[in-house]
Amino acid sequence: AQKITQTQPGMFVQEKEAVTLDCTYDTSDQSYGLFWYKQPSSGEMIFLIYQGSYDEQNATEGRYSLNFQKARKSANLVISASQLGDSAMYFCAMREPSDLTGGGNKLTFGTGTQLKVEL
Amino acid sequence: KAGVTQTPRYLIKTRGQQVTLSCSPISGHRSVSWYQQTPGQGLQFLFEYFSETQRNKGNFPGRFSGRQFSNSRSEMNVSTLELGDSALYLCASSSRGGERNIQYFGAGTRLSVL
Numbered sequence: 001a002q003k004i005t006q007t008q009p010g011m012f013v014q015e016k017e018a019v020t021l022d023c024t025y026d027t028s029d030q031s032y033g034l035f036w037y038k039q040p041s042s043g044e045m046i047f048l049i050y051q052g053s054y055d056e057q058n059a060t061e062g063r064y065s066l067n068f069q070k071a072r073k074s075a076n077l078v079i080s081a082s083q084l085g086d087s088a089m090y091f092c093a094m095r096e097p098s099d100l101t102g103g104g105n106k107l108t109f110g111t112g113t114q115l116k117v118e119l
Numbered sequence: 120k121a122g123v124t125q126t127p128r129y130l131i132k133t134r135g136q137q138v139t140l141s142c143s144p145i146s147g148h149r150s151v152s153w154y155q156q157t158p159g160q161g162l163q164f165l166f167e168y169f170s171e172t173q174r175n176k177g178n179f180p181g182r183f184s185g186r187q188f189s190n191s192r193s194e195m196n197v198s199t200l201e202l203g204d205s206a207l208y209l210c211a212s213s214s215r216g217g218e219r220n221i222q223y224f225g226a227g228t229r230l231s232v233l
Contacts, residue, residue: 043209050221
């Protein structure tokens with residue numbers, strides 16, 4: 001079974017500073033996908049960034065980058081130049097490989113990290 | 120392009136009642152998944168539908184069911200509601216399965232069971 005661990009329940013960062021949110025995972029699959037989502041207090045889950053297990057380079061999307069260390073099974077999210085609007089809950093998630101029935105979109109989520117950006 | 124639409128946004132029910140939640144995926148997306156989010160259990164996968172067929176199911180009792188229509192819209196139903204069913208129910212859509220497929224979520228339906 002897959003498992004995602006986020007060990008930081010809460011984090012504080014100063015505006016304009018960079019912050020790293022930790023995520024480790026456990027899986028016996030060779031092929032998998034790792035995701036980060038942001039959830040503001042409104043409840044909607046917003047997709048941020050994706051890393052495939054076979055990707056040789058770390059994923060980047062604007063101010064978001066993923067520090068992917070496959071041997072250590074970690075996929076930490078780095079947010080550069082933090083903004084007040086970045087205050088939210090952040091979830092790391094893993095997707096199982098596609099199965100033969102055409103499914104394969106089940107995500108396993110971590111417990112999340114509550115990020116607070118301060119002036 | 121419109122995002123994933125979930126209706127209603129808020130719902131209050133009493134124990135023993137049943138409830139139906141609706142999810143309209145992004146246009147062109149054929150896969151719809153449902154998740155339950157509670158403070159105690161976090162985010163848990165309920166089920167996934169693709170081309171009107173349930174492809175995967177999480178570890179939930181039979182009171183939780185769903186279906187998908189030919190236009191890819193999906194509904195989930197919870198019968199005989201219990202207090203513990205109070206949660207945020209999130210729907211996600213994607214174009215298909217596969218390595219690089221991204222799931223996009225709706226704003227959720229917040230269900231309160233009294």
